[in-house]
């Protein structure tokens with residue numbers, strides 16, 4: 001085997017990506033090495049790019065929508081096999097010992113790891129991952145590059161919706177037809193996206209620029225769930241008025257600006273605002289199985305690893321339809 005590989009790293013917070021040659025890493029105990037086939041570019045990669053996470057060290061390879069094949073096992077790893085197809089998402093590991101973990105609530109581990117932040121992620125040809133971060137990838141999802149976005153965007157929308165109170169026939173609105181929202185349609189978007197939203201399976205599209213989306217949702221009886229995917233607290237705040245009785249604004253788009261709601265608006269009708277962050281690897285496996293069963297697939301734009309900077313810029317432009325995915329030349 002060629003002992004060198006290509007990696008795309010952020011050398012220090014805020015600097016440009018650089019393509020470097022590194023030694024192919026060896027997995028330690030409790031870890032496997034993955035030959036990466038594809039890695040989605042997520043808006044949250046901005047956290048690695050700009051150094052927005054406390055304690056992050058550099059250089060760091062971003063990427064938390066990784067799919068590939070296990071090609072080496074750590075000495076004590078028995079439950080995973082070489083050649084197994086796996087994915088790694090945002091949730092990159094837990095300690096099994098903190099209070100949340102002892103309660104089985106691994107996603108809220110006090111010492112949880114994040115792929116591409118706590119350790120090097122998928123913008124590289126090979127990566128090392130702890131076994132507790134691995135999700136099994138069904139054989140039938142043969143487009144590794146199509147499965148990659150399901151590891152973050154997919155599990156986030158799917159898991160948030162399936163744990164919401166919405167039942168079939170309830171009014172569910174999705175704000176933002178982007179990397180996340182297009183996987184969860186019905187839709188509220190900024191532009192004239194009607195045809196696209198319908199194509200994706202929406203019953204109705206509300207263009208927020210032209211209409212008061214909250215009022216439109218009230219005309220329909222008020223939403224049980226509004227899943228807000230576009231990273232804007234301001235846009236989310238404008239939708240609280242669209243909730244019906246017992247409705248919940250489920251926040252999945254990551255943003256630093258506040259979501260604001262008048263307390264009276266929440267009290268009347270017992271409405272809520274709830275955050276939801278992805279899931280653990282078994283949630284990803286459920287997401288993949290759901291995609292397999294239903295035929296839901298992300299819409300993607302592919303870039304080779306060497307053009308990661310261009311792909312990242314495309315993602316940041318908000319113009320990609322919809323998920324930008326890096327593919328590895330070594331798999332061709």
Ligand SMILES: [Zn+2]
Pocket residue numbers: 042043044045064090152153
């Ligand atoms: Zn993500």
Ligand SMILES: [Zn+2]
Pocket residue numbers: 094095096097098099100101102108109110111112
């Ligand atoms: Zn823990």
